[in-house]
Amino acid sequence: MTPSRFLIINADDLGISPEANRGIFMAYEKGVVTDSSLLIQGPYSRQAIEKIKKNPSFHVGIHIDLDPLLGWKSPGIERFPRPKLLEMMNKPDFFKRVKKEIDKQVTAFLERGLIPSHIDTHHHVHGFPQIFELLVEAMDRLGIRAGRFSKKGYALLGREDIPVTSGQAQWMEDVLRKKGILHPHHLIDPLFPFSLKEIPAGVSELMVHPSMGGDQWRQKDFEMLINPLFMSTVREEGIQLISFSELVSSPSPLT
Template identity: 30%
Template sequence: MKQVIINADDFGYSPAVNAGIVKAYQDGILTSTTLMANMPGCLEAVELAKQNPGLGVGVHMVLTCGHAITKGKTISQNGRFYSLKEYHDQRSQIDDEEIFEEWCHQIDYLLEKGLQPTHIDSHHHLHTFPENLAITERIAQKYQLPIRNAYDLEKNVSLPYQIGATGFLDLTNYPNIRNLSHSFEELKPGCLDEIRAVLNQVEDNAITELMVHPAYVDEILYFNSSFNVARVKEVSLLCDKDVAAVFNDYQIQLCHYGTTIS
């Protein structure tokens, strides 16, 4: 059996991002997403999660986008998180305990709003960075939830509540899919070949996560993220019947972190 989780990052980033993710779930093959507690579309995303109980929704821990929930003195500047580049420059000055407290507050906030998370990951994969591994392990112990095994995280830290998802692949970051000079429909043959190349890497009797970023575009996304318009093409891809047929041809069982079979 080949079990595949198709997870969309950035749920809650903005209303347009939320709309793209829900569209990709309701009309497509998306099975999972992770929610950002500190972004403008958060509360709408929580309600959408409740309205779509079949969509697995986890927590997308944030340290490099938007504003901090806590008042840590080293994790942000005037309450706003550092960019990823600034984070690398400032990390030696950032207090580990402040990161832990901020991530806990983000998770607790979503729990208080009634979200029942299936798993945890992080924006820009910060939970996999070597300097944050001890924090990641503490989070796993405290919340007893699986954490995305990106970049062989489990080889570097003991995470006791994992589901055995060994594969981690990007489904959409390839030339035809990223080509914005033509629509998905116009480039469909090349896009399908790129998807097949990814699925050729999915192993039998394994759980594999495929990362995606479907979204529509509003001003929040457009002016705050350099990765914006390209996300629209991912919505089309994930909702396309020919793409779904390719997954069927590979005998893929689609699931999320809460429905996998060990």
């Protein structure tokens, strides 16, 4: 028997712009996007929430944005050199501010009557071990049982990547397992060439940023998703599309 392949198509940056909101919901309505990540403090989050509440089957997670605390701005601006930033992350005051900000954003999400399917972070900053630990602590405390994880580290557009060593990856996986937090086995970033035919067995997350207008790379994601060839390949390959919520609610592990 051919091993099962499950794919979460997760749209990041919901709430960042009207164009992104339109692109994400259009891809959802076409049955392609299966989950999403909301920037609760995004300038167009209210617009996104209104649309979410009109679509009860729409899955949405919390896209924690810690960029201001790190001195990060778009496009690719970092106030501190990476060694200085890593040094800052080990200071107790930084821990307190990050914990407070995570709690603030999660509270804002919940107060709007939304149920989080998962948690991830803007620009993958939970790839830094210090932030990872604080995020997992919040997830455990709040009963959020799914999130994004990559044992290979995280590539960032226009800025230095966030590497994850094999030792760090093993530690992170152990922490997630002990806390009962589930995650896809593989993270696929369309910034790099990939083939649906080569998606491995188990659960994968395809992280996308679809947008109807705006940044060219976001438009490219949107065009990829709505191309009829994309979904026809998914069907031909027998890939099962799921959400983070379905990953958690499955009566048996999806492997």
